Amino acid sequence: MSNQTDTLLSAKGLTKHFGGLVAVSNFDIEIGRGQIVGLIGPNGAGKSTTFNLLSGFYKPTSGELYFEGRNCTGASMMTISRLGLVRTFQHGSLCRSLSVADNILIGTMHALAGLHRRERARSVAEIAGILGLTPYLGATAGTLPHGIQRLVSIAIAFAAKPKLLCLDEPLTGLNQTEVTSTLEVFDLLRREHGCTILLVEHNMKAVMSACDKIVVLHHGQHLATGTPAEIQRNEAVIEAYLGKRHEH
Known part of the structure; x- marks a missing residue:
């Protein structure tokens, strides 16, 4: 577990309602400096909403967001980006x-x-x-x-010049050669340029090979956090997601 000095971003109890719909409920995450963290889950799990909450694109209904120990709950996307959290969007x-x-x-x-x-x-x-x-x-x-x-x-x-680079499905539509070269870029950004990365991605093979830690969402709630090996062995994750993708 990262201590306070090397925790770059943390969220506690993040919740987002859209009218009567609870898109994300009581979500916690912690990202340490220099990590590549994957955020995964089935379609409709709440990944995009969570990503939007972390980047300031959405304001949470409740919960708290901290960046470098500073409370950024409800801050605008521009304010959060100036602190060092920069994101891409799913469609470019x-x-x-x-x-x-x-x-x-x-x-x-x-x-x-x-x-x-x-x-x-x-x-x-x-x-x-x-x-x-x-x-x-x-x-x-x-x-x-x-x-x-x-x-x-x-x-x-x-x-x-982000401290935390948040990438929304950056591998979508890429062939295997492009995926491999893009993952090499991620490693280079982290290793030689001090860039921490949060990755929302459906390509499970890529996530498992690139990430230090993986956070799993299911029905808008935190399901599991662990190393790729731990996530691959987690029975709840297998039932909710991985098993469906790796039956063959």
């Missing part, structure tokens, strides 16, 4: 009509505010190099293959 976060370079440049605006454009351009080049996007800098983002567009969305978020 890029401007399709702009070049890859200009997309990444937009991501640098808050983190590098006040710097000369030339310095921001240097940062864009560095970020493109880290994510393998250098050959595509001049290309219009919307014309690129789906896997490259996913990397551009991650690059935009990474350009904001």
Whole structure:
């Protein structure tokens, strides 16, 4: 268990009602610095709602959210992003009509505010190099293959210099080669650039290989937390989710 000094994000009792519907109920999570944490669960488990609560996109009906020990409950997405929690969106976060370079440049605006454009351009080049996007800098983002567009969305978020990078289904639609290379990018961001990652993802094989810790949601409630090996052995998880995906 992480202690208070190395806990980056924690949520206690997060609950979200939409009218009479309880989408998430009494949810707890703790993410330590330098971890890659997976948030998984069956369709309709409440993953997207939880992700939106953690990032400030939704305000909780009840419960508390802390980032670096600071109470951020009810804070706006902009406020939370300025503290260092930056997210992508499930269907991409890029401007399709702009070049890859200009997309990444937009991501640098808050983190590098006040710097000369030339310095921001240097940062864009560095970020493109880290994510393998250098050959595509001049290309219009919307014309690129789906896997490259996913990397551009991650690059935009990474350009904001996040302490916690929250990725919403970043592997959707990728082939196995693209999945493998994207997981290598995640490891690089964590290992060499100090980036903690929260991953909401349906690709169970990828989650099990990439994550240090996995949190499982079911019917809007916390079902289990553990290492990939522990989650794979957890009978409640197998019954709710993994067994259905790994019958063969």
